[in-house]
Structures are given as C-alpha cells and as structure tokens.
Amino acid sequence: MALRVRGFVTTGAAIAACMLIAACTPETPPVVNTPAPTASTPTANPTPTESEIERQMRLDYEAAESAYRGAVAEGERLSQQGGSKTASPKLKTVATGDYLTLQVKALRLLRSRGWHLVGNARILAVQPVGGWEATELKLRACEDNSPWKLMDKRGRDVTPDEKADYIQQLTLTKSKGKWKVADVSTRRVQSVERADCES
Numbered sequence: 001m002a003l004r005v006r007g008f009v010t011t012g013a014a015i016a017a018c019m020l021i022a023a024c025t026p027e028t029p030p031v032v033n034t035p036a037p038t039a040s041t042p043t044a045n046p047t048p049t050e051s052e053i054e055r056q057m058r059l060d061y062e063a064a065e066s067a068y069r070g071a072v073a074e075g076e077r078l079s080q081q082g083g084s085k086t087a088s089p090k091l092k093t094v095a096t097g098d099y100l101t102l103q104v105k106a107l108r109l110l111r112s113r114g115w116h117l118v119g120n121a122r123i124l125a126v127q128p129v130g131g132w133e134a135t136e137l138k139l140r141a142c143e144d145n146s147p148w149k150l151m152d153k154r155g156r157d158v159t160p161d162e163k164a165d166y167i168q169q170l171t172l173t174k175s176k177g178k179w180k181v182a183d184v185s186t187r188r189v190q191s192v193e194r195a196d197c198e199s
Helices: 011-025 052-080 090-092 096-112 192-196
Strands: 116-118 121-131 135-145 149-151 164-177 178-189
Touching: 052 090, 052 096, 052 116, 052 121, 052 135, 052 164, 052 178, 090 096, 090 178, 096 178, 121 192, 135 192
Parallel strands: none
Antiparallel strands: 116 149, 121 135, 135 164, 164 178
16 A cells, blocks of 8 residues: 655745745844754655565466466356357466366367356455465465356256355466466365355
C-alpha cells in the first residue's frame, strides 16, 4: 500500500505571509526575527521494499496462478462448445504434460457423447504449497462445481447426480519463460469451502 504524506505549511511560509500582511498596513512593520531553518524536516518512513528474489517469487506465483486459471477457463470454453478432438493453441500456452493429456481426454469424451457444458466451476481459492523453485511450483486450488451442468444434444440434463467439488494439488513448470500446469492430483470432497485451500 502506498504511503501518503500530507502537505504542511512551513514556519518560513507562515512568517512570510505575516510580513506581507504587515507591509500592507501604513504602520512600520515590526522587526521579526526569523529562526534559522532546522536540519531535519518531517519525512515519511520509507516503505520496505521487496528484495529481487522476493519480487521474482511473487511474480512467479502470480504467473502460475494465472496459467491455472487460464487452463480452467479455456477447458470450460471448449467444453461449452461440445468438446474437441485436440487441444486448442490457447490451451497449449497454459497447460502441458499429464494435465494437458487429461484435459484433452475429457474434451474428446464430451465430443464423442455429444454433450456440452453449461455454466462454469468457481475457483474459490488458490494457494502456494511448499517452497519456491525457479522452474517448478505447486499450488492448491479449491473448485466449487455446483454452478455447472452437462447437457446432451437434445437439451436434456445429464449431469451426474453426485457432482463433487475438488481440491486440486497442481504442479506447474516454467519453460521458455512461461508457466504451465503440468500435473494435477485431485481430491473429491462433498463440499468445498475457501478455508479448505487456505489451511
């Protein structure tokens, strides 16, 4: 948060204003002894700055979370269109490895059955897990699946009766300066809360 410093009127400016007012009167202005300026002026405490490594860690975690959110969004977009035989170029920019393979399998399944997604999952929270590495990060994400449903070609609801929420343990890798979701371990839960990802 940026620090704001309020402006203030210096003693010198106040005295100069008084002298100008006195000069406008017909009387001789009184002699005013102007105190010498002091060496210290009020200043704001400097805001602690992040080190270069802290900055890199922050940027990497932000980029990794953005890649995960992008992978989910693109997977949902393709699912809403009825699936796909292959990964879109956009999906390939944010997903790789086993995670990309799983996404493509799900998209092919939808396409083969003639189903499509209506709505979206809600990502409740995303948190770093473990330590930072320059080319690999782990995240935990909580996904609420209550908002979406699956529809068939005739418009019938084919959503599974026991639709679960998920806590995802994600591995992201950095290659050529870009973070991509590379692997996922999914734990199904009956209901997920934001706190499940923050603990």
